[in-house]
Amino acid sequence: MKKILPIIVSSQFLCTSLWFAGNSVASDIVRDLHLAPGFLAHLTSAVQFGFIVGTFIFALLTIADRFSPSAVFFYSALLAAASNLGIVIEGLQEIHLLGFRFFTGFFLAGIYPVGMKIASDYFDKGLGKSLGYLVGALVLGTSFPHLLKTFSGDLPWAYVIYATTVLSVLGGLLIYLFVPDGPYRRSMQKLKFKAVTKGFENSNLRAAVLGYFGHMWELYAFWAFIPIMLANYNAWMPSANLNIAFLSFLIIAAGALSCAVGGIISQYAGPSKVAFTALLLSGICCLMSPFFMLSSSSSLLVAFLFFWGMVVTADSPQFxxxxxxxxxxxxxxxxxxxVNCLGFSSTIVSIQLLNFLSTIISPQYLYLFLGVGPLIGTIAMYLERKPIMIR
Known part of the structure; x- marks a missing residue:
């Protein structure tokens, strides 16, 4: 049993490296295919939309509860890897790139939430701690392509795609070979469409969902726009000369640490208190962002983004x-x-909103609009604070 969690965490890290693989090389793709600069937002939204459609179908068909979660994870990892690899095919048009990223996101629906399902089947007690490590692996996996890009040197951008494809296959194999169905798993024998909505009759669950929705409004837009934030700062303050790829990795990866630490704290304070505090702090970061984006100190900006990168993810495993x-x-x-489907639906809206607003307002004030999500989430949690205050 002690070996199971490290394997699940490792597999989650390896497979979710696919998520931002396209983002890490987006500037190269835009340059080589002569695409508009706003293509980054479309590339990110394609993955998110694929994930939304995938999670909706997986949930509608109750796949993770009717079939072996380990098998679902394995086959999803293989199909996501194949979709990821598709973008290196020569002669692709913009629509083809978006299509391959859509299907990468679609099959990630069989990896991220199913990985949490596998963990919950093994760890009935202390789930907040276990999911803290698991979501931390997702965060690290999301940031990893930026690190690969940093150290790929003069190699073609396709090598980042090759590497993440191999990692996904390896992650799927680890689950398939070493993680059988957990002792707390209870299989749903028949397809039950009512199972999709029946659970939300629980007010505790609804409160957690609203908090998660607000969290997700901010999270992926923040991640997607980190390279743009840093590039805009370099343009505004040329002397800063920030290493965009490496700093993007560090800022996103910082969330892996906060997920793990938040998971440990949740053992004593309860998951709802950790989630509420992190969501509140990340909302404050949204409001404070113009001050730091306009700072003449690049070190102060990087420290702020590092802190923001930590608090913006710490609530995710607790939700x-x-x-x-x-x-x-x-x-x-x-x-x-x-719940993943609903939460990720908000990410497309927030990403496209920032993409649109970036054409009409100064980039230093752009991220104020991310504060809408944490505001909604914290209000929802505060109003339902008694029902969800559990340990």
Whole structure:
């Protein structure tokens, strides 16, 4: 049992490296194919939209609860890897690139929420801590392509795609070979469409979902625009000469540490308190962002973004823990998948909103609009503070 969590965490890290693989090389793709600068937002949204459609279908068909989660994870990892590899094919048009990224996101629906389902089948107690490590692996995996890009030197951008493809296949194999179905798994024998909505009759679950929705409004837009933030700062303050790829990796990867630490703290304070505090702090970061984006000190900006990168993710595993704890054993996988679907739906809106606003307002004030999500989430959690205050 002690070996299971490190394997799940490692697999999650390896497979979710696919998520921002396209983003890490987007500038190269834009340059080589002569695309508009705003293509980065479309590339990110394609993955998010694919994930939304995938999680909706997985939840509707209750796949994670009717079939072996380990098998679902494995086959999804292979299909996501194949979709990721597709963007290196020569002669692709913009629509083809977006299509391959869509299907990468679609099959990630069988990796991220299913990985949480696998963890919940093994760790009935202390789930917040276990999911802290698991979501931390997702964060690290998301940031990893930026690190690959940093050290790829003069190699073609396709090598980042090759590397992340191999990592996904390896991650799927680890789950398939070494992680059988967990002792707390309860299989749903029949397809039940009502399972998709029935769980949300629980007010505790609804409160956690609203908090998660606000968290997701901010998270992926922040991640997607980190390279743009740094590039804009370099343009405004040329003497800064910030290393965009490496700093993007560090800022995103910082969230892996906060997820793990937040998971440990949740053992004593409870997942809802950790989630609420992190969501509040990240909302404050949104409001404070113009001050730091206009700072003449690049070190101060980087320190601020590093802190923001930590608090913006610390609540994610705790929201998932709350969802799992308030779900029936037979529909836990479906609820986790559906909540992911709802949360990621907000990411497309926030990413495209920032993309549009970037054409009409100064970039230093752009990220104020991300504060809408944490505001909604914290209000929802405060109003429901008694029902969800659990340990």
């Amino acid at each position: 998932s823990a709350l969802v799992a704890q308030h779900s029936k054993e037979t529909s836990r996988g479906t609820n986790l998948t559906l």
